[in-house]
Amino acid sequence: MSRAATSDILIGLIPIVLSIAVWQGIVSFGYAPPTLLPPPTLVFARLAQQLMTDTFQQDILATLFRLFAGFAIAVVLGIGIGLAAAASPTINALVRPIVRVLAPLPKVALYPALLLLLGFGHGSKITLVAADALFPILLSTYYGASTVEQKLVWSALAAGTPRHQTLFKVVLPAAMPSILTGCRIGLVISCIVVFLAEMITSTDGLGHVLVTAARTFQAVDMFVPLITISLLGLILNGALEALRSYLLRGFPEA
Amino acid sequence: MMGRMLLRRLAPLLACIGLLVVWQVAALAINNDSFPTAIGAIRAVPDILGDKESLINILASLRRMAIGFGTAVAISIPLGLLMGRSRVVASFFNPLLMVIYPVPKAALMPIIMLWLGVGDLSKTLVIFLGVSLPVIYHSFEGAKAVEEKMLWSAAAMGLSATQRLVRIVLPAALPEILTGCRTGLVLALITMITSEMIARQSGAGNILFNALDMGQYDTVFAMIIIVGAMGIGLDAAFERIRARLVRWSEPQFDIPLSFS
Numbered sequence: 001m002s003r004a005a006t007s008d009i010l011i012g013l014i015p016i017v018l019s020i021a022v023w024q025g026i027v028s029f030g031y032a033p034p035t036l037l038p039p040p041t042l043v044f045a046r047l048a049q050q051l052m053t054d055t056f057q058q059d060i061l062a063t064l065f066r067l068f069a070g071f072a073i074a075v076v077l078g079i080g081i082g083l084a085a086a087a088s089p090t091i092n093a094l095v096r097p098i099v100r101v102l103a104p105l106p107k108v109a110l111y112p113a114l115l116l117l118l119g120f121g122h123g124s125k126i127t128l129v130a131a132d133a134l135f136p137i138l139l140s141t142y143y144g145a146s147t148v149e150q151k152l153v154w155s156a157l158a159a160g161t162p163r164h165q166t167l168f169k170v171v172l173p174a175a176m177p178s179i180l181t182g183c184r185i186g187l188v189i190s191c192i193v194v195f196l197a198e199m200i201t202s203t204d205g206l207g208h209v210l211v212t213a214a215r216t217f218q219a220v221d222m223f224v225p226l227i228t229i230s231l232l233g234l235i236l237n238g239a240l241e242a243l244r245s246y247l248l249r250g251f252p253e254a
Numbered sequence: 255m256m257g258r259m260l261l262r263r264l265a266p267l268l269a270c271i272g273l274l275v276v277w278q279v280a281a282l283a284i285n286n287d288s289f290p291t292a293i294g295a296i297r298a299v300p301d302i303l304g305d306k307e308s309l310i311n312i313l314a315s316l317r318r319m320a321i322g323f324g325t326a327v328a329i330s331i332p333l334g335l336l337m338g339r340s341r342v343v344a345s346f347f348n349p350l351l352m353v354i355y356p357v358p359k360a361a362l363m364p365i366i367m368l369w370l371g372v373g374d375l376s377k378t379l380v381i382f383l384g385v386s387l388p389v390i391y392h393s394f395e396g397a398k399a400v401e402e403k404m405l406w407s408a409a410a411m412g413l414s415a416t417q418r419l420v421r422i423v424l425p426a427a428l429p430e431i432l433t434g435c436r437t438g439l440v441l442a443l444i445t446m447i448t449s450e451m452i453a454r455q456s457g458a459g460n461i462l463f464n465a466l467d468m469g470q471y472d473t474v475f476a477m478i479i480i481v482g483a484m485g486i487g488l489d490a491a492f493e494r495i496r497a498r499l500v501r502w503s504e505p506q507f508d509i510p511l512s513f514s
Contacts, residue, residue, distance in 0.1 A: 008341075008345035009345075009349075011342060011345045012345050012346065012348055012349035014346060015347065015350045016350055016353065019350070032369075036368050036369060037369075093265075096265065097266045097269035098273070100265075101266050101269045101273065101486060102273075104440050104485045104486050104489035105482045105485045106443045106444045106481055106482070106485050107444070108444050109462065109477070109478050109481040109482060110478060112463065112465075112466040112474045112478065113289075113474070113475060113478055115466070116288040116466075116471065116474070117284075117289060188355055188356050191356040191358070192357075192358040192359075193358075195358045195361055196358050196360055196361065196448055199360075199452070200451065207361070210361060210364065211364070213364075214365075219368065222364055222365050223365070225361075226357055226361060226362070226365075229356060229357060229358070229361075230356055230357045232356070233355065233356020233357070234352065234353065234356065236356075237352070237356070
């Protein structure tokens, strides 16, 4: 790692360390009662303790399952529809206005409808996650695929690639950077939405943990699921970043 | 040619009607009490908008949203531009923002309610938090991509650093900033609904989820239509403004690219 990157990381740590210090300071100097703002040491100790317990692990697994199921559906549909819309003008004409209407729609508002239709189980939450993560992936796939250089397709055709294969052999790889950017946005959204859905109605999952803590005014337990989802987001983001640098290893500085 | 243009204009409207028809058919096919038909839901819309109390509630929601969105934009754009132009500022804030990003802002609501109460302040603050991140991110990206040559010329002509930020970086990054604002606008609506759902006291989200709890399914679906129409309407209005502000920039995509 170069020296510049190391100093960047050090500078970046300052505000995080600083905010934790301020947090500790507010509690230590008695500006806020510990019932409203528990000291960070207590919160992190509680987090470590909770991570060891079975029930909390079950909650994390439930959240992760819904997150991945919804995200996977969104990835498959998003890339599929995005590519199809970029490849065929007919599908494009059909998809474009629908996307134009559905994309700015606040999907959380649909959640009551999903609850009534799909019940209180996994189904409604996974659908909500998929619906929310779908559009960034779809739009960036479409964008990436429709800005692929025409010369690349022509060269492939000239080299004897059948027309229907150019989509997977040329367009898909060429659109990959844009698709992965969309996936990254979709992943963050999935994290947010799965949590919200669990907060609204659920019997397990991290969102449920937060709501239970809020109802009993356990401030410490309210911070724990929030920090957990933030950590999950960071880990998943890191994993996606690793996947990205693996998939894009041939690309010049993407 | 004229016909095609007209069709293009009308396409989103046709899509709306198409979706409503699909809904109507699905509802008739399922024939379930908890899933009213599209026509039934649309009929309930005037009842809600005609009721004085719910109208006040919805307007109060919109007011909170406007205040949260306005302050977020006013603070985030300068911060994002600074981050884009200065490496130190960028590496100072980036990790912090990365930690905050995956946290659902509406999930902070219970904690903020403990501190600030259930009133307007908590809800506006949550909306503010939700909007600021995408706006910061897009301003950052926009400012980073400004051509160095323009800044050099401006510096050679004797503009100070602040003047360069306002007169060169801001306009050059404007298309990207507005993309961020558009994302922020939808997020503001989402956060508004969820924050009101958690602090059941007033607002559009309160009407929606109370109706769900009480089993007034017509109202639930009518509220979904109202909220959806707000989203689509605000987005379309913003698109108009955007097209006017950045007329000089290359014709962009007519659909928003990033939706976080």
